[in-house]
Amino acid sequence: MSTAATVSVIIVVALILLAIGNIVFSVLAERNNPPIGTFTECDGVRLHYLDRGDPAAPCVVLFHGNGSMIQDFTISGLVDLLARRNRVLCFDRPGFGYSQRPRSRIWTATAQADLFVKALNQLGARNPVVLGHSWGALVAIAIGLRNDYPIRGLVLASGYYFPTWRWDVWMMSGPxxxxxxxxxxxxxxxxxxxxxxxxLIRKLFAPRSVPRDFKTRFPASLTLRPKQLRAAAEESALLVPAAAHFQSRYPSIRCPVRIFHGTGDQVSEPEQARRLHQMLSRSDLHLLQDAGHMVIYADGAAIALAADTAGVPLPHDMRRRGPDVR
Structure with missing residues (x-):
């Protein structure tokens, strides 16, 4: 056997061993971190979700960011805060946590909104407040732009709303x-x-430190599974096109919108939130001082209060108000 053939065999064997090792790792990760919610089948997709609080209370729906899952909202305490006065529906978005992401579709924010509106109707959720963090804010916006599913309001946290040069997301799109x-x-x-x-985790929370609860309770091993890496890579590739698709449509959002953003966000610059606030006719802006991308941990109480009151009409001159800097 030639040297080249020997090297090729070694490489193939190494790749096979790595693949087997990663499959075993995924099985162990799921065994050690079983689902914390329940499942529903919708439009051929198995969705994992939490349903907390009073079923008869007003509904708040939560969508997490890229690479994350339901636990972001439970560990931050936001689910518990909201469940005091609301029915809270918190989803693993397609491909994350324990929700499926069929390869037969391109999972744009609009495609995810289509799926979740069907799921919400199936679960009897009417006229909710929709809260989205990071990439989840795009899904929330896509729902807010629909004419066939009324919502009381939007709460958008650490979102990316306008296309910019983002070499980092293209580099993360390889998988x-x-x-x-x-x-x-x-x-x-x-x-x-x-x-x-x-x-990466330190960057998400910077300039603040990573909370101890996040370090000990967030199931990081689930984020390393090949299937979740594919979902994260796809959403990295779709981020800039999604913002470009929506940017001209923001003025048509008619429901009240509460916008939260950290002044120290190193993932999505605060200017994104300021620009969105200026384009919306019924919005208020909360810039959290010295907070990073994970604003749901920085001031969960304020975000929960915003969701509680998101259905309250804002003054028509709210858009002309200066930002609320904390």
Missing amino acids: AIPVLGDLVRYTVAPIISWAILPR
Whole structure:
């Protein structure tokens, strides 16, 4: 056997061993972190969700950001705060946590909104407040733009609303490439992601420190599964196009909108929130001083209060008000 053939065999064997190792790791991650909610089947997609609070109370729906899952809202305390006065429905978005992400569809924010509106109707959720964090804010906006599903209001936290040059998201999109991306996801991507995860988490919370509860309770191993890496890569690739698609439509949002953003956000600059506030006719803006991308941890009480009161009409001159800086 030639040297080249020997090297090729070694590489193939190494890749097979890595793939087997990552499959075993995924099985163990799920065994150690079982589902914390329940499941519903909607439009051929199995969705994992939490249903908390009084079923007869006003409803608040929560959508997490890219790479995350339901636990972001439970660990931050936001679910418990909201459940005191509301029925809270908190979803793992497609491909994250324990929700499926069929490859037969391109899971744009609009496609996810279509799915969730069907799921909400199926679950009997009427006229909710919709709260989205980070990428989840785009899904919330997509629901807010619909004419066939009324909502009481939107609460948008740390969102990305206008297209900019984002080389970082393109670099993170590799595992979404068909075939080659699949090979990467099942071999080296989980190892690379495991190596950079601590730094990424620090960036998400900066300039504040990572909360102890997050360190001990967030199931980080679930984020390293090949199937979740694919979902995260796809949403990285779709981020800028989604913002470009929506930016001209923001003025048509008619419900009250509460916008939260950290002044120290290193993932989505605060100017994104300021620009959105100026385009909306019925919005107020809350800039949280020295908070980063994870504003749901920085001031969950204020965000919960905003969701509680999101259905209260805002003054028509709210858009001309200066930002509320805390």
